[in-house]
Amino acid sequence: MFKSGWTGVKERTFIAVKPDGVQRKRVGEIVQRFEKKGFKLVGFKLLKASKDLLREHYWEHRNRPFYNRLVTYMSSGPVVAMVWQGQDVVKTGRDMMGKTNPIDSMPGTFRGDFCVEMGRNVIHGSDSVESAQREISLWFKESELCDREVCSNNWIYD
Ligand code: IDP
Numbered sequence: 588m589f590k591s592g593w594t595g596v597k598e599r600t601f602i603a604v605k606p607d608g609v610q611r612k613r614v615g616e617i618v619q620r621f622e623k624k625g626f627k628l629v630g631f632k633l634l635k636a637s638k639d640l641l642r643e644h645y646w647e648h649r650n651r652p653f654y655n656r657l658v659t660y661m662s663s664g665p666v667v668a669m670v671w672q673g674q675d676v677v678k679t680g681r682d683m684m685g686k687t688n689p690i691d692s693m694p695g696t697f698r699g700d701f702c703v704e705m706g707r708n709v710i711h712g713s714d715s716v717e718s719a720q721r722e723i724s725l726w727f728k729e730s731e732l733c734d735r736e737v738c739s740n741n742w743i744y745d
Contacts (some may be wrong), residue, residue, distance in 0.1 A: 593714035593716050596744060599629065599670055600677045601722035606664035608622060609633075613701050614667050620683060620697075621671050625743040630670030630723070630732045638662050644725060653706070660706060668726045672734065674744065677719050680712040731737045 593599065604614050622628070636644075641658045648654050650679070671680065685692025685699045689708055692699035702709045713719035723732075 592666060593720060596674050596740075598676050598716060599672045599673060599723060600680045600719045601726060602669045602671055602680060602713075603726075604657075604667040604669075605661060605707075605709055607660075607707045607710060608701070609665055611701070612710070613697070613709060618669075618737050621669075621680075624673075624679070624683070625677075625739075626671045626673040626679075627734075627737060628669065629672045629734050630727050631667070632727075632731065633665050633667050635665050636662055636668075636713040640725065644722065656706065670723055670727060670732060676715055676728055677696060677716050681714060684710050684712045686741065 602617070604617055606616070618628070638658055638723050641661045642649070643664065645654065645657055645661075648657065673679075683696060685696030687698075687708065688705045689698045689702045694700060697710045713722050
């Protein structure tokens with residue numbers, strides 16, 4: 588499953604602004620913070636995810652008591668699905684996001700700044716390079732991803 592070439596400056600993560608984040612108009616600020624950091628946007632779409640897609644996305648939680656509520660919440664409105672690329676983007680994306688429960692999330696993180704409850708926590712981000720690979724191939728076709736040279740690279744990487 589894990590392919591080399593998915594680390595270093597080519598590392599990718601899957602980030603989704605959840606339905607509450609879209610409704611509460613947090614898309615722009617989330618995109619802006621990833622851009623400001625120096626990461627590259629390589630995939631972006633607004634969609635209403637099907638329950639089948641969401642059940643597969645959250646498969647690891649299938650036996651947890653909150654699984655059905657989670658799928659209902661995530662299918663309650665459109666989400667913005669994104670792929671971001673750059674060095675250590677998976678871990679950094681998780682740090683920018685904060686903890687699963689907003690009460691444990693520091694100010695300055697998305698969940699620390701934008702929400703109060705675990706069941707409405709605004710954003711998803713892959714928790715490992717392997718999860719990112721699985722989630723990106725679940726949500727995006729290869730043809731929807733758009734890597735390219737960016738002129739600021741020499742100002743971001745040594
Ligand atoms: P993560 O989103 O921080 O990676 P996970 O443990 O993978 O957290 O859980 C996925 C999502 O399921 C969470 O973001 C949250 O929306 C929801 N969730 C997790 N645990 C609970 C819970 O105990 N009650 C309600 N919702 C939960």
